Amino acid sequence: VLTPDMIRTSQAIMFMTGYLTPSNRAMYWEVREDTSNSFVIRAMSRDTFKKIIRFTYFVDSDKPDENDRFWKVRPLFDQVNETAKKYVKPTELVSVDEAMVKYYGPHPLKQYIRGKPTPFGYKIWVLATSAGQLLACQPYAGAKTMLPDYGLGMGPNVVFGLIKQFGLEPGTKAVCDNLFTSVDLLDHLGEMKMGVVGTIRQNR
Numbered sequence: 001v002l003t004p005d006m007i008r009t010s011q012a013i014m015f016m017t018g019y020l021t022p023s024n025r026a027m028y029w030e031v032r033e034d035t036s037n038s039f040v041i042r043a044m045s046r047d048t049f050k051k052i053i054r055f056t057y058f059v060d061s062d063k064p065d066e067n068d069r070f071w072k073v074r075p076l077f078d079q080v081n082e083t084a085k086k087y088v089k090p091t092e093l094v095s096v097d098e099a100m101v102k103y104y105g106p107h108p109l110k111q112y113i114r115g116k117p118t119p120f121g122y123k124i125w126v127l128a129t130s131a132g133q134l135l136a137c138q139p140y141a142g143a144k145t146m147l148p149d150y151g152l153g154m155g156p157n158v159v160f161g162l163i164k165q166f167g168l169e170p171g172t173k174a175v176c177d178n179l180f181t182s183v184d185l186l187d188h189l190g191e192m193k194m195g196v197v198g199t200i201r202q203n204r
Helices: 004-016 025-029 038-043 046-054 074-087 154-166 183-191
Strands: 093-102 120-129 134-139 173-176 195-198
Touching (some): 004 046, 025 038, 025 046, 074 134, 074 154, 120 154, 134 154, 154 183
Parallel strands (some): 173 195
């Protein structure tokens, strides 16, 4: 019988893979000392975990959203963003950059970024505090990325969009690299009494 505690436990194991990342989750249940995890073994059996994850859905799979390429996991991103607004205190300096969620399987949204520690996976636009706490994020889905088009170009749109999404206050300074920086972005954030620290390309 599936219980709410079993669902919470399976999600806790999934969250743990974010900082203890085996090449295969089944390694948590191995008898080898260098791969097994006593917390996971005591919490749930491997077969129970696999069954729960296999049948875990966050939306009605029979009702796709044609305008959202991440519709199957959109509730997760919405929850993360709403929780950040409630509990994370912004710092004067915030950072905007891309993050990669590792994935090597076939998928049309999988990205490859040369030179990154995680070159293959899903690209996520991230706004974070100077301490590394997440303030806002959006998964990259090409033209269907769920950020408004402010006419600034892709990178600057991300900065402006994430800042508007979280609702940062005047006095904040965004730190970003040349993918995100442009003169138009400086003008737009300047009107909101915000600053930008970053490098800029000559064609911007």
